[in-house]
Amino acid sequence: xxxxxxxxxxxxxxxxxxxxxxxxxxxxxxxxxxxxxxxxxxxxxxxxxxxxxxxxxxxxxxxxxxxxxxxxxxxxxxxxxxxxxxxxxxxxxxxxxxxxxxxxxxxxxxxxxxxxxxxxxxxxxxxxxxxxxxxxxxxxxxxxxxxxxxxxxxxxxxxxxxxxxxxxxxxxxxxxxxxxxxxxxxxxx
Amino acid sequence: xxxxxxxxxxxxxxxxxxxxxxxxxxxxxxxxxxxxxxxxxxxxxxxxxxxxxxxxxxxxxxxxxxxxxxxxxxxxxxxxxxxxxxxxxxxxxxxxxxxxxxxxxxxxxxxxxxxxxxxxxxxxxxxxxxxxxxxxxxxxxxxxxxxxxxxxxxxxxxxxxxxxxxxxxxxxxxxxxxxxxxxxxxxxx
Amino acid sequence: xxxxxxxxxxxxxxxxxxxxxxxxxxxxxxxxxxxxxxxxxxxxxxxxxxxxxxxxxxxxxxxxxxxxxxxxxxxxxxxxxxxxxxxxxxxxxxxxxxxxxxxxxxxxxxxxxxxxxxxxxxxxxxxxxxxxxxxxxxxxxxxxxxxxxxxxxxxxxxxxxxxxxxxxxxxxxxxxxxxxxxxxxxxxx
Amino acid sequence: xxxxxxxxxxxxxxxxxxxxxxxxxxxxxxxxxxxxxxxxxxxxxxxxxxxxxxxxxxxxxxxxxxxxxxxxxxxxxxxxxxxxxxxxxxxxxxxxxxxxxxxxxxxxxxxxxxxxxxxxxxxxxxxxxxxxxxxxxxxxxxxxxxxxxxxxxxxxxxxxxxxxxxxxxxxxxxxxxxxxxxxxxxxxx
DNA sequence: GATGAATGAGACTTCATTCAT
DNA sequence: CATGAATGAAGTCTCATTCAT
Numbered sequence: 001x002x003x004x005x006x007x008x009x010x011x012x013x014x015x016x017x018x019x020x021x022x023x024x025x026x027x028x029x030x031x032x033x034x035x036x037x038x039x040x041x042x043x044x045x046x047x048x049x050x051x052x053x054x055x056x057x058x059x060x061x062x063x064x065x066x067x068x069x070x071x072x073x074x075x076x077x078x079x080x081x082x083x084x085x086x087x088x089x090x091x092x093x094x095x096x097x098x099x100x101x102x103x104x105x106x107x108x109x110x111x112x113x114x115x116x117x118x119x120x121x122x123x124x125x126x127x128x129x130x131x132x133x134x135x136x137x138x139x140x141x142x143x144x145x146x147x148x149x150x151x152x153x154x155x156x157x158x159x160x161x162x163x164x165x166x167x168x169x170x171x172x173x174x175x176x177x178x179x180x181x182x183x184x185x186x187x188x189x
Numbered sequence: 190x191x192x193x194x195x196x197x198x199x200x201x202x203x204x205x206x207x208x209x210x211x212x213x214x215x216x217x218x219x220x221x222x223x224x225x226x227x228x229x230x231x232x233x234x235x236x237x238x239x240x241x242x243x244x245x246x247x248x249x250x251x252x253x254x255x256x257x258x259x260x261x262x263x264x265x266x267x268x269x270x271x272x273x274x275x276x277x278x279x280x281x282x283x284x285x286x287x288x289x290x291x292x293x294x295x296x297x298x299x300x301x302x303x304x305x306x307x308x309x310x311x312x313x314x315x316x317x318x319x320x321x322x323x324x325x326x327x328x329x330x331x332x333x334x335x336x337x338x339x340x341x342x343x344x345x346x347x348x349x350x351x352x353x354x355x356x357x358x359x360x361x362x363x364x365x366x367x368x369x370x371x372x373x374x375x376x377x378x
Numbered sequence: 379x380x381x382x383x384x385x386x387x388x389x390x391x392x393x394x395x396x397x398x399x400x401x402x403x404x405x406x407x408x409x410x411x412x413x414x415x416x417x418x419x420x421x422x423x424x425x426x427x428x429x430x431x432x433x434x435x436x437x438x439x440x441x442x443x444x445x446x447x448x449x450x451x452x453x454x455x456x457x458x459x460x461x462x463x464x465x466x467x468x469x470x471x472x473x474x475x476x477x478x479x480x481x482x483x484x485x486x487x488x489x490x491x492x493x494x495x496x497x498x499x500x501x502x503x504x505x506x507x508x509x510x511x512x513x514x515x516x517x518x519x520x521x522x523x524x525x526x527x528x529x530x531x532x533x534x535x536x537x538x539x540x541x542x543x544x545x546x547x548x549x550x551x552x553x554x555x556x557x558x559x560x561x562x563x564x565x566x567x
Numbered sequence: 568x569x570x571x572x573x574x575x576x577x578x579x580x581x582x583x584x585x586x587x588x589x590x591x592x593x594x595x596x597x598x599x600x601x602x603x604x605x606x607x608x609x610x611x612x613x614x615x616x617x618x619x620x621x622x623x624x625x626x627x628x629x630x631x632x633x634x635x636x637x638x639x640x641x642x643x644x645x646x647x648x649x650x651x652x653x654x655x656x657x658x659x660x661x662x663x664x665x666x667x668x669x670x671x672x673x674x675x676x677x678x679x680x681x682x683x684x685x686x687x688x689x690x691x692x693x694x695x696x697x698x699x700x701x702x703x704x705x706x707x708x709x710x711x712x713x714x715x716x717x718x719x720x721x722x723x724x725x726x727x728x729x730x731x732x733x734x735x736x737x738x739x740x741x742x743x744x745x746x747x748x749x750x751x752x753x754x755x756x
Numbered sequence: 757g758a759t760g761a762a763t764g765a766g767a768c769t770t771c772a773t774t775c776a777t
Numbered sequence: 778c779a780t781g782a783a784t785g786a787a788g789t790c791t792c793a794t795t796c797a798t
Contacts, residue, residue, distance in 0.1 A: 004783085022211055025767065036784045041769070102291055114354055139375060146368040153346030158339050165303055179335040186328060187376030190757085214792060225759040230794070382779090400589055403771060414780040419773070480669055492732055517753060524746040528725050535720030543681055557713040564706060565754030571762085592788065603763045608790065763795080774784080 005043045007033040012050040013057065017096035021047070051101070055117045058097050063120050065090045072128065076137040079128070080184050084155055084177060091159035099164050122148050129188075138188040147188075154184065194232045196222040201239040202246065206285035210236070240290075244306045247286050252309050254279045261317065265326040268317070269373050273344055273366060280348035288353050311337050318377075327377040336377075343373065383421045385411040390428040391435065395474035399425070429479075433495045436475050441498050443468045450506065454515040457506070458562050462533055462555060469537035477542050500526050507566075516566040525566075532562065572610045574600040579617040580624065584663035588614070618668070622684045625664050630687050632657045639695065643704040646695070647751050651722055655744060658726035666731050689715050696755075705755040714755075721751065 011033035015024045026047060030037050044050050069086040070079055091098055125148035132138045158180050162173055200222035204213045215236060219226050233239050258275040259268055280287060314337035321327045347369050351362055389411035393402045404425060408415050422428050447464040448457055469476060503526035510516045536558050540551055578600035582591045593614060597604050611617050636653040637646055658665055692715035699705045725747050729740055 026769090027767075037768095038770075038785065039783055042782070046768095139371075141371060143364075143368055146365055147372060149350055149365075150343070150347050150369055150372050153350060154339070154343045157342030157346040161338055161342060175332075176335055176338075179332055180339055182328075182330060183336060183339050183376050186378065187372050189375065193758090215794090216792070219760095226793095227760065227795075228758055231757070235793085404773090405771070408781095415772095416774075416781065417779055420778070424772085517749075519749060521742075521746055524743055525750060527728055527743075528721070528747055528750050531724030531728060532717070532721040535724040536717050539716055539720060553710075554713055554716075557710055558717055560706075560708060561714060561717050561754050564756065565750050567753065593790085594788075604789095605764065605791075606762055609761075613789095759796100759798080761795105761797100763793105765791105765793100767789105767791085769789085770787090772784105772786100774782105775780100776782100777780080 004033075004035060004039060007035065008040060008043055009050060009053045009057070012047065013054050013097060016054070016100045021100055052113050052117060054097065055101055055114065058094060058101060059117055059120055061094060062087075062090050063124065066121070066124060070128075072131060076132055076135075076188070077185060079132075080188070081181055083128075084181050084184065087155045088159050088162070088173070088177060091156065092163045095163045098160065102160075102164075121152060125152055132188070142188070151184070151188075154187075155180065193222075193224060193228060196224065197229060197232055198239060198242045198246070201236065202243050202286065205243065205289045210240075210289055241302050241306065243286065244290055244303065247283065247290060248306055248309055250283060251276075251279055252313065255310070255313060259317075261320060265321055265324075265377070266374060268321075269377070270370055272317075273370050273373065276344045277348050277351070277362070277366060280345065281352045284352045287349065291349075291353075310341060314341055321377070331377070340373070340377075343376075344369065382411075382413060382417060385413065386418060386421055387428060387431045387435070390425065391432050391475060394432065394478045399429075399478055430491050430495060432475065433479055433492065436472060436479060437495055437498055439472060440465075440468050441502065444499075444502060448506075450509060454510055454513075454566070455563060457510075458566070459559055461506075462559050462562065465533045466537050466540070466551070466555060469534065470541045473541045476538065480538075480542075499530060503530055510566070520566070529562070529565075532565075533558065571600075571602060571606060574602065575607060575610055576617060576620045576624070579614065580621050580664060583621070583667045588667055619680050619684060621664065622668055622681065625661060625668060626684055626687055628661060629654075629657055630691065633688070633691060637695075639698060643699055643702075643755070644752060646699075647755070648748055650695075651744060651748050651751065654722045655726050655729070655740070658723065659730045662730045665727065669727075669731075688719060692719055699755070709755070718751070718755075721754075722747065 008029065011029050012024075015028045015032055019028065024047060026040055027037065029047065030040050033040075065086045066083070069089075070082045072079070074082070122145075126144045129138065129142060129144035129147055129151075133140075133142060133144065158176065162168055162176060168176070197218065200218050201213075204217045204221050207213075208217065213236060215229055216226065218236065219229050222229075254275045255272070258278075259271045261268070263271070311334075315333045318327065318331060318333035318336055318340075322329075322331060322333065347365065351357055351365055357365070386407065389407050390402075393406045393410055396402075397406065402425060404418055405415065407425065408418050411418075443464045444461070447467075448460045450457070452460070500523075504522045507516065507520060507522035507525055507529075511518070511520060511522065536554065540546055540554055546554070575596065578596050579591075582595045582599055585591075586595065591614060593607055594604065596614065597607050600607075632653045633650070636656075637649045639646070641649070689712075693711045696705065696709060696711035696714055696718075700707070700709060700711065725743065729735055729743055733739075735743070
């Protein structure tokens with residue numbers, strides 16, 4: 001049943017978030033999922049192979065946040081502000097998952113899947129840039145596909161620095177938010 | 190003897206790079222270092238505690254590359270081009286170490302040290318921005334401390350996408366390089 | 379249905395032959411038999427309990443080969459030659475089954491059944507010796523029941539040495555065949 | 568230390584003899600040997616890999632019995648009687664080891680080693696036949712190398728039938744002993 | 757300081773067996 | 778009768794850590 005698989009995925013996200021990937025035992029996952037030890041292996045060959053499912057979940061969360069936060073009809077400045085704050089918000093609320101994905105992706109053989117899992121975000125960003133380009137809101141020499149990756153890397157890396165590595169004050173976060181918004185606006189114009 | 194400690198660090202970098210952090214056993218490290226199993230524990234309490242030493246090494250490598258590649262007397266455009274290509278070069282040549290640090294940092298208790306280990310790069314970047322600011326080469330509303338982090342995140346995340354996750358063609362790399370250089374120039378001006 | 383039982387026996391012979399008894403799982407058997415996991419237990423309580431059925435099958439194969447190869451009306455020398463070559467042939471063609479039975483019998487609780495399963499061969503051999511005795515073709519002090527066991531052990535052990543343990547050339551096999559035939563003739567006369 | 572290795576071999580023989588190969592767990596062996604679980608793996612990768620050491624031991628036991636039982640200066644009949652009774656005696660006293668070796672050898676990848684492990688017995692038997700041949704005690708058309716294998720197979724298979732598979736009376740054993748002695752004398756003359 | 761054989765806790769994984777459908 | 782998802786007991790094996798030399 002897919003019910004059990006879903007339970008495993010949820011329990012894995014939970015346990016990975018709490019304990020980290022390496023400190024999570026299969027026994028932790030199955031206990032959290034309320035299933036038998038052997039059942040885990042009916043669905044996944046190892047805890048690492050749950051990773052892509054978690055990544056999918058994370059990207060879905062990102063996209064939900066993006067879609068609900070950004071109105072493509074707004075002007076560029078507004079959209080940039082909304083975009084940055086959406087990424088900040090999701091990074092903050094799911095920081096364990098993102099930390100975990102970074103750790104897991106950097107080490108596993110699932111790296112290649114990352115590209116395709118992330119593509120909804122890349123695609124959305126590309127569309128975003130294209131529309132802005134058509135409206136003449138951004139530089140003309142922007143390749144939307146290439147810049148979408150650069151832009152996502154820019155915003156996420158800043159968010160990660162803030163929420164994963166440091167524990168900055170709210171003021172600090174806001175200041176960095178503004179600095180990044182200005183940086184991004186300037187970069188695109 | 191510091192000789193042995195140095196051997197351990199080098200062997201750990203080597204083994205972590207080849208096998209990844211989690212798949213490296215103490216026995217792998219001591220074999221590579223040519224020392225006895227017990228000797229490791231005279232210098233480090235665990236393989237994870239070698240991590241900060243490796244991070245230090247990585248940042249030293251970055252700074253060497255930066256210093257040898259960038260002439261602060263050059264004009265801004267030239268310096269941006271040199272900066273991006275220096276980060277690309279070092280990311281490519283030490284990609285295993287960076288992947289490893291990413292994985293290791295995101296999970297360990299050594300996260301807090303990251304900030305101080307990375308500070309030479311942040312400091313250099315801040316100085317770089319300040320000089321450019323004084324010469325009027327960049328926007329006036331740039332806070333050099335904040336933007337140094339943003340800028341490093343921007344360039345490194347793009348380099349990582351290219352060298353760690355994808356295996357792009359040389360043409361692709363160059364195109365992305367140019368896109369990033371334009372993006373950065375525009376962001377700073 | 380007996381259909382399913384037969385399928386299980388055949389699949390078990392196949393799997394035991396390929397993988398050996400210990401390395402064969404119930405899941406291998408049911409997969410090969412095209413039935414469900416639970417169905418196996420409707421017919422057999424364990425994989426070992428299929429063993430006697432396999433032994434029966436093996437003895438039937440031996441007897442078929444014997445009956446089709448030996449004409450009791452022939453003279454003794456001819457019959458000995460035919461007997462040895464029949465056992466050689468069957469050992470070669472069913473070597474995996476014999477190796478398996480050897481391994482399985484030596485360890486299981488089904489050892490006692492061996493005697494009764496093998497009795498058709500012992501009985502045939504006893505009759506063979508008795509007829510030869512009546513015709514005065516063999517020594518007088520032969521007890522046909524005892525010697526039948528000795529004789530079967532002799533021929534089978536030689537065949538097993540050749541086909542199970544070594545991988546000898548055809549020449550080697552023929553030479554050993556002739557040596558055994560002479561040995562046997564001399565033993566019986 | 569070889570001390571530990573020897574302990575493991577002895578404990579393995581003991582446990583295999585008592586429980587059979589498949590029912591013996593590594594934990595049984597290490598408990599019997601008085602060592603830690605992990606220590607076993609310093610010397611052997613699996614319980615099966617102890618098998619060749621056991622086979623060596625078994626052949627040594629056979630050779631000891633043979634050497635102490637047979638006087639090559641005796642006449643042929645006496646030597647055959649002594650040979651058969653020596654093999655009967657050793658098979659009886661080490662029946663568990665022989666049963667175990669049969670089971671183990673028939674299934675493992677160590678089959679090829681069997682030939683070389685058994686060679687002392689083959690060699691001795693070959694010499695035995697050669698001496699008898701020189702004295703004119705046996706048939707002239709005997710190839711001592713080939714017949715040594717046949718002869719060993721003959722005597723051992725009879726002994727195994729008696730001691731491993733059946734549980735015959737002492738009278739029965741003696742009767743079979745005599746039958747085999749006559750059979751062998753006749754075969755060689 | 758250095759060694760490396762020995763330890764043993766504990767995680768992984770398998771797979772015979774069950775039982776609700 | 779037949780099914781096959783689920784179970785969980787049990788065994789394997791690893792590997793960080795110790796400590797006598």
